[in-house]
Amino acid sequence: MRHALIIGGSRGLGLGLVREHLARGWHVTTTQRTASADLDALSRESGGRLALETLDITSVPQAQALSDRLAGRSFDLLFLNAGIMAGRGADLRQVPDDDIQALFLTNAISPIRVADTLARHVTPGGMIAFMSSILGSIGTNDDGRAELYRASKAALNSLIRSFRARHAAAGITVLAMHPGVVRTSMGGPTAPLDIETSVRGVADTIAARWGAGGQAFVDYRNQIIPW
Template identity: 50%
Template sequence: MTAQKNALVVGASRGLGLGLVETFLQRGWRVTATQRSASPGLAALSSDALTVETADIDDDHAVTGLHDRLAGQSFDLIFVVAGVATQAHEPLHRVPREVAAQVYLTNAVSPVRFAETFLDRLAPNGLVAFMSSILGSVALNESGGWETYRASKAALNTLVRSFEIRHREAGFGVLVLHPGWVRTEMGGADADIDVATSVTGMVEVIEGRFGRTGTAYLDYTGKTLDW
């Protein structure tokens, strides 16, 4: 009998994070989901297999407190989903410096800092996953736009590769995932796919990566993307 897997999904109050939690539960996982503030969506998923915690990844004190509350737990997957797209449609020179800096901190710095804090909660041969975007690919940027968001995700990709190299001898895998262009509040109504299609694909990709080390930059179908 296969042991039940345990996931920590960080940033799960709505959209893709919420959809991931629902999909993992449907596939028999235990899930600890974080929210920055009370989430009606998570509350509606009430399950014996679901634990909901509150923490803001930009707040080091809150992350440390979460780490302490989860003492003794071990996660097969730590998936940092949280991210922002503040003034994403504005070109760099029109975005206030403090806004651009906050997008960078939330999308690139905080996810890796969170992963560092929680590495001692990762099960042997586990996976650490980060929600990135195809917009983080420098090689594939042929249309411009979304400048501060693109830059933050490119920075995330770079920092994640360094994170994996730094911990390579530990033997865990690292995933950088593009969810597709999804009909969420961030993606908009004209996006290509719905949340269910995206999260089902990502969960299947994740389940297929256990036991593999190194860093992979993949989309929700399992396609490798150019850095």
């Protein structure tokens, strides 16, 4: 039975990914920064297949402590989902420096730091997936909207490629994923996709690319996106 470690499962797409993988028969370990009643309920119903951990991805010591707690454990899939939005629609000159720092630290630097810390728990032939966004694609940026957020995801994509180069010998498949535009607290109530459709597509894409090796930037329909 496959085991996934999903970082940032408290709500939104992360919670959806936890639900979807449990429904597919996986064992799941997920992290929450904020205690999640939904995860508690899922864990009680999971028949021991869902384990909960705590992690703020911006804390290097917390990531190391998680790795220590997981000593001797291995996972087929490590999914770095947690992310934030900041500065949408704002003039760059008016966005507080603290917001910019939090955005890049959370969306670009921390997923890679956490992945570097936890990579030793990923089985050879397994997968590490990062929740990117089509807005992180430099090649398709013609409208410029959400420019700070998209720059943070472009930075993440660059760091993903460097991460993959550093871990090339490990025989893992590395994905940068776009989940679609989804009705979560980040995506908003008018986004076209519901969470269930998005995470089903993300899980299908993971299954389709299992064991492929290398790296890819793909959406929830397994369509390649230009970096």
